[in-house]
Amino acid sequence: MYAVGLAAALPAVARPLVDTDGLTLAEPLTTRTDLPAFPTSSVDGWAVRGTGPWRVVGRVLAGNTPTPLAEDGTTVEIATGAMVPEGTTAVLRIEESTVKGGLVSGTPRPAPEWRQPGEEAYADEELLPVGTPIDPAVIGLAASCGHDTLRVRRAPRAALLVFGDELLTAGPPGAGRVRDALGPAVPAWLRRYGCHVRPSDVVGPVADTLPAHVAAVRAALTNADLVCTTGGTMHGPVDHLHPTLEALGADYVVNTVAVRPGFPMLLARLADHDGRVRFVAGLPGNPQSAIVALVSLVAPLLAGLQGRAMPVLPQATLAEAVPGRGDHTHLALVRLDRAAGTAYPVRHVGSAMLRGLAGADGFAVIRPGTNGAQGDRVPIVPLPLLSGERAS
Numbered sequence: 001m002y003a004v005g006l007a008a009a010l011p012a013v014a015r016p017l018v019d020t021d022g023l024t025l026a027e028p029l030t031t032r033t034d035l036p037a038f039p040t041s042s043v044d045g046w047a048v049r050g051t052g053p054w055r056v057v058g059r060v061l062a063g064n065t066p067t068p069l070a071e072d073g074t075t076v077e078i079a080t081g082a083m084v085p086e087g088t089t090a091v092l093r094i095e096e097s098t099v100k101g102g103l104v105s106g107t108p109r110p111a112p113e114w115r116q117p118g119e120e121a122y123a124d125e126e127l128l129p130v131g132t133p134i135d136p137a138v139i140g141l142a143a144s145c146g147h148d149t150l151r152v153r154r155a156p157r158a159a160l161l162v163f164g165d166e167l168l169t170a171g172p173p174g175a176g177r178v179r180d181a182l183g184p185a186v187p188a189w190l191r192r193y194g195c196h197v198r199p200s201d202v203v204g205p206v207a208d209t210l211p212a213h214v215a216a217v218r219a220a221l222t223n224a225d226l227v228c229t230t231g232g233t234m235h236g237p238v239d240h241l242h243p244t245l246e247a248l249g250a251d252y253v254v255n256t257v258a259v260r261p262g263f264p265m266l267l268a269r270l271a272d273h274d275g276r277v278r279f280v281a282g283l284p285g286n287p288q289s290a291i292v293a294l295v296s297l298v299a300p301l302l303a304g305l306q307g308r309a310m311p312v313l314p315q316a317t318l319a320e321a322v323p324g325r326g327d328h329t330h331l332a333l334v335r336l337d338r339a340a341g342t343a344y345p346v347r348h349v350g351s352a353m354l355r356g357l358a359g360a361d362g363f364a365v366i367r368p369g370t371n372g373a374q375g376d377r378v379p380i381v382p383l384p385l386l387s388g389e390r391a392s
């Protein structure tokens with residue numbers, strides 16, 4: 001999935017620095033100057049030349065270019081962050097100095113009290129590689145390096161089509177009808193993987209007819225790089241996804257996965273005459289199965305589309321036994337104890353349920369033909385949760 005996404009990586013664009021949070025570097029981050037760019041005082045005090053006492057000949061504040069200290073026995077008052085004048089031999093801290101009759105006395109500390117150009121980085125040095133996800137720390141670093149814009153991958157545009165005439169979009173379920181749980185939730189998950197999803201990109205329930213499905217997918221594809229659909233992945237009387245993909249001339253990248261829950265998930269690719277590649281991800285209708293498809297199929301695709309590194313799965317030790325699912329991989333919802341590095345299976349994990357998911361951090365991977373025993377180290381497929389979520 002990752003390689004398929006990377007092969008269709010989205011174009012690089014220039015974006016103002018302040019609009020880059022959550023995007024991905026499309027070229028390495030380098031610095032435009034030495035950092036710091038000039039010798040910078042790290043304290044408030046006196047820039048002195050030669051041995052003291054020193055005669056005060058001026059003052060230099062942050063933001064100014066000072067005149068050089070031309071004579072031994074002279075000093076200028078200097079502020080933290082100010083450029084150290086040429087000729088300075090030491091900086092004396094204000095609190096370690098005395099001033100009497102225009103003369104400054106004191107003993108400068110042996111270690112330099114200023115930062116040398118290039119101490120943090122040299123001009124043109126590569127600080128972060130291409131493919132780095134941009135977060136506030138990266139934005140701050142880029143600003144300190146003198147960047148006004150960054151070359152980034154355009155954010156993937158995603159759309160969601162919800163299939164199923166039985167779905168209610170408001171009020172309590174009953175009388176054969178269930179609430180659409182995926183229309184409200186999937187766009188929020190997609191945004192956490194870096195997608196741009198506008199409210200108008202979420203459509204449904206789409207009427208359970210083939211023409212309505214074809215028209216909805218076609219319309220969504222005009223703008224989106226990735227169209228996710230929910231439901232209709234099987235071959236029941238009103239499951240129209242496969243015939244829709246056929247009608248649109250899509251190629252399957254993946255058509256069902258030997259995993260439980262979530263096995264009917266699929267990924268299809270469409271190539272335009274202009275070479276633009278778009279994807280349709282078919283998420284199964286059972287709500288937990290749809291999320292399994294998101295974390296296992298869609299997440300690596302999106303990493304590739306954004307030109308990021310292949311996500312590496314963390315590992316955890318099972319705190320309790322987790323049964324396998326025969327010849328299928330079992331993705332079992334677990335809550336992590338991060339400090340202990342352990343994973344606890346959660347309850348209410350039927351594929352039609354969302355209660356377990358709402359208390360879980362991710363899915364433990366139980367390999368085909370195995371059972372997870374207490375103490376086993378297993379990979380964890382994480383949910384894209386933010387810091388502080390699930391804090392107990």
Ligand SMILES: Nc1nc2c(c(=O)[nH]1)N[C@H]1C(S)=C(S)[C@@H](COP(=O)(O)OP(=O)(O)OC[C@H]3O[C@@H](n4cnc5c(N)ncnc54)[C@H](O)[C@@H]3O)O[C@H]1N2
Pocket residue numbers: 162163164166167178179180181182183230231232233234235236239262263264283284285286287289351352
């Ligand atoms: N004969 C078989 N039937 C089914 C099999 C099978 O192997 N043989 N597999 C089951 C599995 S596993 C899954 S998963 C589902 C996947 O089916 P679809 O993707 O075609 O989904 P639907 O039939 O449309 O819906 C399934 C289920 O999920 C509910 N649903 C659908 N969308 C939503 C939504 N947005 N919010 C909440 N709930 C939703 C829907 O009402 C159904 O209950 O197929 C099984 N059947």
Ligand code: MOO
Pocket residue numbers: 259260261262263264284286289351352
């Ligand atoms: O595999 Mo289905 O996706 O169990 O619910």
